[in-house]
Amino acid sequence: MGEKTAIEIENPTPPVSRRKLLRFITALLGLFGMGAIFSSIIAFLTPPRSALKKVGGWQFVGTLSEFKENSLVKTYFGLPVILIKNGKGLFSFSTVCPHLGCIVIWDEKKKKFICPCHDAAFDEEGKVLKGPVKPYNLLPMEIKVEGERISLKLPEDKLPAYPSWFRITMISGV
Amino acid sequence: MAKWASSLSQWAEERWNLKKGLSPILDTEVTEYKTKMRFCWGGMTFALIVLELITGIFLAYYYQPSVKGAFQSIAFITDQVYLGWLVRGIHHYASYLIIVTVVVHMMIVFFRGAYKPPREMTWVSGIFLLVLCFAFSFTGYLLTWDQRGYWATRIGTGMASELPIIGEYLMIFLQGGYGVKQPTITRFFISHVIVLPVFLIGLLVAHFLMIRRQGVKKPF
Numbered sequence: 001m002g003e004k005t006a007i008e009i010e011n012p013t014p015p016v017s018r019r020k021l022l023r024f025i026t027a028l029l030g031l032f033g034m035g036a037i038f039s040s041i042i043a044f045l046t047p048p049r050s051a052l053k054k055v056g057g058w059q060f061v062g063t064l065s066e067f068k069e070n071s072l073v074k075t076y077f078g079l080p081v082i083l084i085k086n087g088k089g090l091f092s093f094s095t096v097c098p099h100l101g102c103i104v105i106w107d108e109k110k111k112k113f114i115c116p117c118h119d120a121a122f123d124e125e126g127k128v129l130k131g132p133v134k135p136y137n138l139l140p141m142e143i144k145v146e147g148e149r150i151s152l153k154l155p156e157d158k159l160p161a162y163p164s165w166f167r168i169t170m171i172s173g174v
Numbered sequence: 175m176a177k178w179a180s181s182l183s184q185w186a187e188e189r190w191n192l193k194k195g196l197s198p199i200l201d202t203e204v205t206e207y208k209t210k211m212r213f214c215w216g217g218m219t220f221a222l223i224v225l226e227l228i229t230g231i232f233l234a235y236y237y238q239p240s241v242k243g244a245f246q247s248i249a250f251i252t253d254q255v256y257l258g259w260l261v262r263g264i265h266h267y268a269s270y271l272i273i274v275t276v277v278v279h280m281m282i283v284f285f286r287g288a289y290k291p292p293r294e295m296t297w298v299s300g301i302f303l304l305v306l307c308f309a310f311s312f313t314g315y316l317l318t319w320d321q322r323g324y325w326a327t328r329i330g331t332g333m334a335s336e337l338p339i340i341g342e343y344l345m346i347f348l349q350g351g352y353g354v355k356q357p358t359i360t361r362f363f364i365s366h367v368i369v370l371p372v373f374l375i376g377l378l379v380a381h382f383l384m385i386r387r388q389g390v391k392k393p394f
Binding site: 040041043044045046047048096100101102103116117 | 232235236241242245254255256257258261319321324355
């Protein structure tokens with residue numbers, strides 16, 4: 001060990017040099033970035049809780065007071081389902097056309113559900129009126145009203161593997 | 175950290191002698207003109223293809239290639255899966271960007287005359303890669319099983335059926351029968367995720383090997 005020069009005495013080497021500190025910060029940021037990427041990948045590959053719930057069965061969709069007279073509610077349980085309240089009562093059915101699986105759309109002017117693929121038509125109760133799909137109606141859902149609560153029974157075998165999430169996507173007048 | 179990385183590198187080097195194997199690839203000088211923007215479009219296309227492969231693998235974890243499950247599984251990916259909207263968005267928009275970068279890359283190669291001998295086979299392999307990109311787009315379009323995908327496929331396969339002699343056979347081969355139905359989705363899915371990627375990787379390797387061998391055409 002030689003003697004220290006005047007410059008070294010005036011500028012002693014710090015216990016952690018700037019180079020080491022920068023290297024440490026870079027490594028830390030790199031690890032943080034890698035961690036964020038890997039945790040995102042694992043989160044992506046982990047099925048959401050909504051997909052792990054039991055398929056089909058009775059599903060609560062809302063309360064009677066929420067639905068106006070002459071209104072339709074589109075819901076989603078892994079397949080699009082519609083609930084209609086009109087003068088005749090409550091009706092519910094899948095909006096997937098039994099012909100080739102397109103989604104039927106409500107035509108306000110014609111007061112019918114129309115399939116955009118092959119122009120099939122269904123009435124407000126899901127019964128087929130015309131089109132290549134005849135004689136198949138839209139798949140009906142059983143409805144249960146307990147007090148104010150409305151529930152729909154979804155067939156387990158008709159649903160794909162990822163159902164059971166529920167959201168009201170649209171409320172509009174029929 | 176540095177010591178740990180260095181010892182790991184040494185450990186790998188002792189076993190597999192990676193430096194020697196990778197030396198022809200890694201120890202090549204990048205000449206100044208190659209860093210210009212007009213020389214980067216092929217590389218950008220490759221980067222986008224890698225992005226498509228990665229996001230495609232992630233999407234395949236949830237996608238259901240069936241008439242009843244296709245659209246709903248995509249809705250599930252977009253609405254329910256963590257960052258699913260992002261992964262699907264990247265896969266969707268990167269596919270459009272690939273067409274843009276490929277066209278620009280080919281135009282630059284064409285107007286610089288880089289397709290001329292001895293690089294004519296690089297150009298030909300590039301043409302096949304372009305055709306593969308279109309095939310990826312065509313097969314991927316149906317997989318969403320929405321109106322646009324369904325009718326685009328009907329039109330595409332209908333055009334194929336107009337070819338003389340083989341037209342009808344080709345249409346049946348593409349659709350897996352008459353009409354765009356479940357066999358069509360199955361065929362398009364298998365083509366999109368297995369058959370076309372195998373051809374793509376093979377052609378990319380050939381394309382890159384020829385570029386490495388002959389080099390990029392120097393500027394005027």
